[in-house]
Amino acid sequence: MTYAPTFNPATAARSVVPFPRQEASSEQPHAPKQERQPPQAEVLRVLGQNRFRYLHHNGAPYAVPYDGPPIAVPLRATAHTGTGSLRQHLTHVYVTERDRTPSQTALADALAALDALAMRAPEAELHLRVAPDPAEPSVSWLDLGRPDGESVRLAPDGWALTHPDPEIGPIWRRSKLVRPLPRPDRAAGGWRTGLEELATLLPFTPETLPLAVGWLLAALRPGIPRPIAYLTGEQGTGKSTSGQMLAGIIEGARAPLRQAPETLRDLGPTTAAGWVLALDNLSGLPGWLSDALCRIVTGDAQVTRALYTDDDVNVLTYQRPVLLTGIDLGALRNDLAERMMPLELQPIPRHKRRTAGALWATYEQAHPRILGALLDLAAAVWADLPHAAADLTERPRLADFAELLHALDRVTGWRSLAAFNGAQDALNDAVLDGHPVAGTLRDWTVSPAFPSGGWQGTMAELHRLLGSDGRGLTDGWPKTPAVLSARIRQVAPALRARGIYVARTSGSNKNGKVYAVTRTPTT
DSSP states (O other), rough: OOOOOOHHHHHHHHTTTTSOOOOOSSSTTTSGEHHHHHHHOHHHHHHHHHHEEEEEETTTEEEEEESOOOOOEEEOOOOOOOOOOOOHHHHHHHHHHSSSSOHHHHHHHHHHHHHHGGGGGGGEEEEEEEEOOSSSSEEEEEEEETTTTTTTEEEEEEEEEEETTTTBBBBOOTTTTOOOOOOOOOTTHHHHHHHHHHHSOOOBOTTHHHHHOOOOOOHHHHTOOOOEEEOOOTTTHHHHHHHHHHHHHHOEEEEEEEEOSSSSSHHHHHHHHSSSSEEOOOOOOOOOHHHHHHHHHEEEEEEOTTTTOSSOOEEEOOOOOOEEEEEEOSSSHHHTTTEEEEBBBBOOOOOOOOOHHHHHHHHHHHHHHHHHHHHHHHHHHHHHHHHHHOOOOOOOSSSHHHHHHHHHHHHEEEEEHHHHHHHHHHHHHHHHHHHHHHHHHHHHHHHHOOOTOOOOEEHHHHHHHHHTTGGGGSSTTSHHHHEEEHHHHHHHHHHHHTTTEEEEEEEEEETTEEEEEEOOOOO
């Protein structure tokens, strides 16, 4: 399949550019011809108008070259490693064509004029690494991070290397974290051969490998909530290296794993600057980070005050695949547990260990084939998704991901959805074990002391009952019935997953509202 759109500068200018191209005019119209040299700022301004079209993303202006790849460059940045700034582009053109260096004052004046003229530029979506096709909902794009803008167009009938249409898009945004990807290669044995190479590099358990592949496919599909992949295993299983390799398949070789930020303010910019948010060596999750990760996988926006202003703001919007590594995250909140997917790594036998240099050399050699295999499989899964969605009868909280896994199973014959549901059940048990109220309720409902037909009473009575045997004196136990009620609501989904229901009834007594606790055996 081929897809090679052509670029029509005239049409693009009519549809996007907010002001016409111009010739530099002299400030002295009546001076002798040899003296009518336009100021540097005027020359630079005209270069900026004639060579770039303009748009806004999240309120900030960007320039896109007419005669070049659809990669946006910022107007207001002084330097930008990913794309270069407009200041750098104008300086390069001026030095190349005039053999002179423009003054910093002229550059500042020209950029100020272009910024003002771009004020009425249209708002447009700039995409980082992965994008939907503007015209075909079943098609997605992958930015290879190459200077020429070559990308992968991924459709249900296959994938192709091509350049996005400059008129229609998508238009890419680059940051320092967007690394080049190799040009994908189709393995001779099909997608199974390519994924076998992945399995030899990353020591996943047989049950985990399909989940890891499903997570990678979800990372290639824009606009859907994805589970938080959590690489776990004992010491010596290569969690950090495996995390780098797994994220690097779609982020570029040796993609950096980041240390968990100390504040929410630091988390937003690092999340928005890359496609995969990969945090390494976590030994616990503070409450603010747990809440933030839940928002990141489903879509979030961070608004902060702009520097040197009183009432202006900066807006960062993102929805990202998340990858964590660690030995034990400790007690998990229920809302985070419902969004997590543990990926277990096996211990590496001593006779199979390799040096870091040899391991990375093998990975970089196999990377094009692994990426090509993933794209081959993705095309088949994309084609089956409508049928899988119609066939699936029950969905967990991450319904889009469940549909994708069901399509993956139909294409491959795997049982990734069953493995995902099993992992969710195990995480529910972990939530109950780590939550004193939930654990106490579970133990009580399976004990002989629990009435066969269920229990009814006020929250105050339930508080006294569950707080007996000295629990009411332990740290972390709810001190009041109101706090107990709030804690029960917090873990209600995990309790329901184990057949335990706590609900308010329509009745009441002299002591307050009546609640019912019932238990339904689960398989």
